[in-house]
Amino acid sequence: MTDILLSVRNLRVVFPHRHGDLVPIDDISFNVKKGEIIGFVGESGAGKSMTGAAIMGLIDDPGIIESGEIWLGDVRIDQLDAKRLIKIRGKRIGMIFQDPLTSLNPLKTIGDQLVETILAHLPVNADQAKRKALIGLEEVGIDSGRFNAFPHEFSGGMRQRVVIALALAAEPELIIADEPTTALDVSVQAQVLELLKKLCRERNASVMLITHDMGVIAETTDRVAVLYAGRLAEIGNTASLLSSPRHPYTRGLIASTPSVEHGDISTHLYQIEGSMPRLDALPTGCSFHPRCQDALPRCRLRQPEVINESVACFLYE
Amino acid sequence: MSEHEFIRIDRLSQRFDLSDPWIARLISRRPKQFLNAVDNVSFNIEKGKTYALVGESGSGKSTIALMAVGLLRPTGGSVLIDGHNLYDRTQSQLEHRRTRRRLQMVFQSPYASLNPRWRVGNILSEPLRVFSLTDSQSAERRRVHELLEQVGLSQSDAHRFPHEFSGGQRQRISIARALASRPEFIVCDEPTSALDVSVQAQVLNLLKRLQNDLGLTYLFITHDLAVVRVMAHRIGVLKSGRLIEEESTQSLIESPQSEYTKMLIRSAPRISRGTTGISFT
Amino acid sequence: MSKGNSLMNRFYKSDFFYDFRKSPVTIVSFVVVLALILLAVFADLIAPTDPFDAKSLNLFNGFTPPMEPNAFTGETFTLGTDDQGRDLLSAIIFGLRVSLFVGLTAVILAMVLGVSLGLLAGYRGGWVDSVIMRAADIQVTFPSILIAMLIFGIARGLLPPDLRDELAITVLIIAIGLSEWVPFARTVRGTTMVEKEKEYVKAARLIGLSGRQIMLRHILPNVLSPVLVIATITLALAIIAEATLSFLGVGAPPTEPSLGTLIRIGQDFLFSGEWWILLFPAATLLALALSVNLLGDWLRDTLNPRLK
Numbered sequence: 009m010t011d012i013l014l015s016v017r018n019l020r021v022v023f024p025h026r027h028g029d030l031v032p033i034d035d036i037s038f039n040v041k042k043g044e045i046i047g048f049v050g051e052s053g054a055g056k057s058m059t060g061a062a063i064m065g066l067i068d069d070p071g072i073i074e075s076g077e078i079w080l081g082d083v084r085i086d087q088l089d090a091k092r093l094i095k096i097r098g099k100r101i102g103m104i105f106q107d108p109l110t111s112l113n114p115l116k117t118i119g120d121q122l123v124e125t126i127l128a129h130l131p132v133n134a135d136q137a138k139r140k141a142l143i144g145l146e147e148v149g150i151d152s153g154r155f156n157a158f159p160h161e162f163s164g165g166m167r168q169r170v171v172i173a174l175a176l177a178a179e180p181e182l183i184i185a186d187e188p189t190t191a192l193d194v195s196v197q198a199q200v201l202e203l204l205k206k207l208c209r210e211r212n213a214s215v216m217l218i219t220h221d222m223g224v225i226a227e228t229t230d231r232v233a234v235l236y237a238g239r240l241a242e243i244g245n246t247a248s249l250l251s252s253p254r255h256p257y258t259r260g261l262i263a264s265t266p267s268v269e270h271g272d273i274s275t276h277l278y279q280i281e282g283s284m285p286r287l288d289a290l291p292t293g294c295s296f297h298p299r300c301q302d303a304l305p306r307c308r309l310r311q312p313e314v315i316n317e318s319v320a321c322f323l324y325e
Numbered sequence: 326m327s328e329h330e331f332i333r334i335d336r337l338s339q340r341f342d343l344s345d346p347w348i349a350r351l352i353s354r355r356p357k358q359f360l361n362a363v364d365n366v367s368f369n370i371e372k373g374k375t376y377a378l379v380g381e382s383g384s385g386k387s388t389i390a391l392m393a394v395g396l397l398r399p400t401g402g403s404v405l406i407d408g409h410n411l412y413d414r415t416q417s418q419l420e421h422r423r424t425r426r427r428l429q430m431v432f433q434s435p436y437a438s439l440n441p442r443w444r445v446g447n448i449l450s451e452p453l454r455v456f457s458l459t460d461s462q463s464a465e466r467r468r469v470h471e472l473l474e475q476v477g478l479s480q481s482d483a484h485r486f487p488h489e490f491s492g493g494q495r496q497r498i499s500i501a502r503a504l505a506s507r508p509e510f511i512v513c514d515e516p517t518s519a520l521d522v523s524v525q526a527q528v529l530n531l532l533k534r535l536q537n538d539l540g541l542t543y544l545f546i547t548h549d550l551a552v553v554r555v556m557a558h559r560i561g562v563l564k565s566g567r568l569i570e571e572e573s574t575q576s577l578i579e580s581p582q583s584e585y586t587k588m589l590i591r592s593a594p595r596i597s598r599g600t601t602g603i604s605f606t
Numbered sequence: 607m608s609k610g611n612s613l614m615n616r617f618y619k620s621d622f623f624y625d626f627r628k629s630p631v632t633i634v635s636f637v638v639v640l641a642l643i644l645l646a647v648f649a650d651l652i653a654p655t656d657p658f659d660a661k662s663l664n665l666f667n668g669f670t671p672p673m674e675p676n677a678f679t680g681e682t683f684t685l686g687t688d689d690q691g692r693d694l695l696s697a698i699i700f701g702l703r704v705s706l707f708v709g710l711t712a713v714i715l716a717m718v719l720g721v722s723l724g725l726l727a728g729y730r731g732g733w734v735d736s737v738i739m740r741a742a743d744i745q746v747t748f749p750s751i752l753i754a755m756l757i758f759g760i761a762r763g764l765l766p767p768d769l770r771d772e773l774a775i776t777v778l779i780i781a782i783g784l785s786e787w788v789p790f791a792r793t794v795r796g797t798t799m800v801e802k803e804k805e806y807v808k809a810a811r812l813i814g815l816s817g818r819q820i821m822l823r824h825i826l827p828n829v830l831s832p833v834l835v836i837a838t839i840t841l842a843l844a845i846i847a848e849a850t851l852s853f854l855g856v857g858a859p860p861t862e863p864s865l866g867t868l869i870r871i872g873q874d875f876l877f878s879g880e881w882w883i884l885l886f887p888a889a890t891l892l893a894l895a896l897s898v899n900l901l902g903d904w905l906r907d908t909l910n911p912r913l914k
Contacts, residue, residue: 026624051521051522051523051524052492052521193381193382193548194381194548194549194550194589194592194593194594195381195588195589195592197592197594198591198592198594220521220522221522221594222522222596223551223593223594223595223596224594226594226595226596226597227594227595250596260523261522261523262596264522264523264525264526265522265551265596266525266526266529266549266551266552266554266555267551267554267595267596267597268550268551268554268578268590268593268595269595269597270554271554271555272554272555272574272575273375273533273555273556273557273558273574275555276530276533277526277529277530277555278526279523279526279527279530280523280526280527281527283491283492283493283494283521283523283524284491284521286491391808394812395812396808396811396812421814422814425812425813425814426813428812429812430808430809430812432805432808432809433805434805437804437805437806438804438805438806438809439806440806440824440827440828441828442827442828443827451810451813452813455813455814455815456813499809502809506813
């Protein structure tokens with residue numbers, strides 16, 4: 009069990025609302041192993057970003073973690089007070105967001121921001137910190153001559169590289185990357201993902217990659233968790249999950265993704281009818297049953313549990 | 326006029342003036358600065374076919390979309406719809422109106438493309454009124470219901486407001502609005518890039534079905550080569566405002582000529598690569 | 607279920623009504639404003655006497671303190687009387703009517719003017735925008751009370767003497783209205799510039815709607831909620847501006863005294879011991895302006911999605 013870095017147990021996040029509570033995350037459990045890249049895939053409203061926010065302790069008001077546990081190594085982090093959480097977050101967890109500008113201070117040079125982060129979390133002096141910052145920039149492919157440049161002087165892809173350098177600066181054990189390449193062009197996306205993958209491998213850091221793009225999942229991750237309407241639909245090894253998906257939603261999601269490799273103008277894309285239910289109008293039983301072609305009578309009545317830590321569907325019970 | 330020149334984009338250019346105000350230029354002695362967002366782009370679209378313009382951000386594809394529907398006057402070149410020049414100042418108001426009815430647009434954002442204060446029924450009947458396409462209230466209502474059903478929504482949705490719908494449904498409403506004036510040519514500007522994958526498939530299938538049923542001609546603007554593969558008859562690849570390669574879909578994706586197109590195809594993420602364990606570098 | 611019924615139901619369930627119920631200050635402000643408006647509207651029915659009816663005035667009743675019988679006539683007045691024996695309560699109720707009427711109509715004038723100019727500046731851009739917004743910039747460098755006095759003075763100068771008193775109220779409304787259009791125009795211009803880039807406006811342009819049609823039918827409904835907030839806050843300003851002008855003697859004529867006029871009359875007697883003649887009209891004005899302002903603040907917070 010020592011190879012588990014992060015363990016999330018029965019996490020449930022609730023937003024109290026006067027018309028009834030909204031539950032963006034309901035009973036989600038998973039482990040992140042040391043050094044692995046685990047993907048979280050799902051459509052908007054599936055709860056994938058919220059999962060990341062819960063781990064980082066960044067759930068917006070008035071949301072709360074109602075039940076469940078989050079363990080980082082042997083520290084339980086879901087009940088920490090703000091001060092200790094910030095310390096852990098900065099040191100042991102790095103973050104990368106979709107919009108690089110949200111993580112960069114527009115008024116400081118990227119060099120200063122790197123040095124500041126390193127000094128705050130690592131036992132080094134100013135000179136060593138600067139040397140480390142320069143190495144960090146070099147590793148993400150940014151010329152050391154741009155140490156004193158401001159964030160706005162970089163293109164989107166370059167900025168995201170700076171953010172990666174910044175996220176890695178404190179030598180964290182876990183990186184949470186929330187749609188890190190969604191705002192980038194495909195050619196840049198490929199480079200940024202490859203870079204993230206390579207650097208985390210070198211440092212044996214784990215990555216939680218949150219994305220809506222099955223292609224990105226396929227090319228980057230070791231394992232993948234598929235979320236639907238706040239619940240875990242399926243989790244498993246990326247290669248086997250993609251080649252033989254089990255949950256009807258996963259199957260539909262993969263089948264409806266167009267591919268650059270096959271198909272032509274006469275291709276009728278596989279489509280899942282309907283759309284993800286809103287949080288204030290979740291159906292009873294399995295939330296996917298209204299869109300599911302294989303729905304059984306009991307799918308309407310009860311929520312399926314995750315079986316064998318792999319799939320939450322009555323078809324496999 | 327031959328059939329394969331139903332839409333003719335002829336040496337289209339758009340130059341944006343990025344200069345400082347004149348007084349600042351006078352002080353700094355900098356010359357005027359221009360950006361050639363679209364540079365001498367020409368292509369034709371056959372009637373009933375889909376032409377896709379593919380490019381990354383800043384390639385000028387959305388600028389071409391705006392010029393192709395008459396929303397942005399080109400600084401050079403022309404757009405001909407079935408022989409009518411969209412920007413010909415010598416044509417009468419009536420002729421322009423007639424041409425305008427024949428072209429429509431589907432936008433990227435399912436949120437910003439519908440007026441949040443209008444009911445769906447009003448959104449759909451506005452083009453009918455503007456072009457005087459129905460002669461009575463009841464005919465108008467019938468047409469709105471017909472449009473809703475054509476895009477897979479129900480008649481009762483006419484009384485609802487846009488915020489009551491999901492992103493995919495809003496995009497359907499947007500498509501229904503585009504169909505209202507019975508156009509022949511529709512420009513689709515990234516119509517699915519803001520949608521979830523499972524919903525994207527619904528919208529793409531809908532657009533294809535409508536093309537078959539109504540004989541529509543599409544100009545499809547996108548950055549996604551996988552989508553283009555199943556949507557387009559022909560593809561043009563744009564880079565920095567220039568059309569660098571143009572071919573039928575099959576040959577362009579399977580044997581691209583330019584390095585840029587090759588790179589675009591190479592970097593498109595693929596599900597299959599994960600299953601075989603091959604990494605991309 | 608009738609349509610009106612479901613509309614009421616929707617209102618009761620709305621976030622708007624929920625926010626309202628959760629804020630005691632707002633409820634109190636709302637009740638105060640509503641009560642004052644009702645007083646003003648039904649002044650003829652509520653006021654004990656008609657303060658403008660010279661025949662009913664008895665000079666012996668002058669300077670009667672509140673709740674005390676008059677030394678000569680033995681009559682009692684709830685809020686006392688002024689120097690001419692006029693019942694102060696009645697005078698305040700009728701003064702409230704003038705103040706509210708001037709305030710509301712001035713705000714409507716400012717709103718129509720500001721929203722139109724703001725839409726035009728935001729949608730057309732270019733030199734139209736420059737001209738309108740520079741005019742606004744110049745206007746705000748002067749205090750609006752000064753602008754109002756200027757307009758008031760010019761209008762009085764141009765009008766024939768026999769019409770001056772008759773049109774005093776109209777001139778007052780125009781003066782205040784013209785001095786308060788800038789905040790409307792600025793806000794509407796900003797929102798319009800955001801809205802006009804949205805795709806629904808492109809869709810409207812695509813079918814060939816004219817700029818005027820797009821502004822009125824598509825953009826206007828989407829810029830109205832900030833306008834409502836500004837209108838409420840401006841109402842408080844307009845009421846105070848009216849009171850100030852009247853206090854300075856350039857506003858409502860003595861034949862139709864507003865709260866400001868009453869305060870001016872009252873301040874003559876403040877130091878001779880007849881405190882009530884000043885205090886009660888001033889307190890009413892304060893209650894009115896403060897409540898309207900608090901309502902405006904609450905509206906701004908409620909309608910602003912970013913603060914939620």
